[in-house]
Amino acid sequence: MIREGLRTFLLSIGVTATLLTLGCTSEEFENPDQRPIGTLEDLSTLPDRNDLNILFIVVDTLRSDRMSAYGYERETTPSLDYFAKTGIRFGEHWAQSSWTKTSMASLWTSLIPARTEVLSHRDVISPEAEMPAEILAANGFTTVGIWRNGWVAPNFGFGQGFEVYLTPRGQQAPSTMRRAPGAGRIDGTDVDLVFSAIEFMRANGDRRWFLYLHMMDVHQYITTPDHALFGSSYSDAYDNSVRWTDEQIGMMMKELHSLGLAETTLVVLVSDHGEAFGEHGSEGHARNLHSEVVRTPFLLIPPFRMNTGIVVPFPTENIDVWPTIYDLVGVTGPKERDGTSLLPLLLERRTTPDRELMISHLDRSWGKKDMDAAPMVGIRAGNYRLIHDSQSPDQDRLFDVAEDPGELTDVASSFHGIVVALRARVDEYLDQASPWEGGAPEIELDEMHLRQLRALGYSVED
16 A cells, blocks of 8 residues: 555655765765675675665666776766775676666566566566565565656556655756756756655655665766766767766765665665667667677675675676565565576675576567567677577677677687577577566557657657
8 A cells, every 4th residue: 555645745845955065086975984894794694684775776878887986997986986895896797688678677577588578668567577666565665666767667567566656856956957858858857866865765764665766867968067077979978977977876875874874775776778889880779789788787885884895707687686685685586587696606705607698688679569579689608698680690699708898809700609509599598488477468658658758769659
């Protein structure tokens, strides 16, 4: 049952949050950071706690190699740099798709895309799916989602289990930052979302909560003149927006610390996909599955700080995120899942992966009404990653991602046996069925929803 008081509170938030100091740096977080010193082994104590909150941040369209927290030469993420250095950074993390809806369905369910069957613009997550908000609500968490991307709207099934699931009111952002909605841009900025999140944390310090935030300013290349530090090209504008978004996250993290909640909150930061800048002949995302659009960040910020941050060297995936969180907060997750909890591997200080295959999937027909399915699949075994496009079945491309992480050199002609073996695994993958009866339902999109999705810059037919 929805808590009406909480819903009314969130819907009526005004511009009451105070902007914290801009230009956050790693050093600025050291003084307010009152988390106790801990070690990697202290993760084993978290499942026994009954006071642990979850702040789950999705930064839409964020590729990890554009973050200084991941070694990028530009200082794009000074706030997150600090938390990466005192927490856990997964160094080679992959999303399940380069399109939001498919990727987010896999992130939430811990199932690979062929099994969620959420592959096109009409597909809906099955009501039979056990979603994190449902599981956490059943375990005493207040569950709130604040989102700004129409592909994760409740009509697509993403609101399952949330007591409150809404978009933030647009009036929260300063008037100087407001833009008229248009092609490739939705109204408002992530400041609207950040202010809502801060007010939620201020009002719910006495509850155990799960707060999901889906940020969109990087997707829309939003920044301010003060954050336009890196030039004016398409690629520069992206970096400027990453810097701006990092500052908004820094504001939330400072408030989390000032409220005394950092010691009782597990913070998770991920992304649904990356962004291309012509590396393989295209810009944007949802067009192919090369590394620039599916290599994404995964940061775990525990309720304690480590003197030396941990970098996980082996490949991980978005389907691993929620199994890991369930283990960390001592909650039993769904039995049906393809992802693996990374907690045992962290505690064992493993340096090698514990997975045979890694999958990314994009159906090229995702925005077309009458087009047959046209799957593109990225499949990785060991150091080799095959990209198979059903529309060009004789042009499989193979990359040694250990030696060539940017996937610039196709080695398929030199490793025919590996291509054949991985191609067979693609067929096996595509033959898998959903664990839910009837798979993913479909809905008809009305004109309002179509306009909202087209405002993101997507070409969607109905």
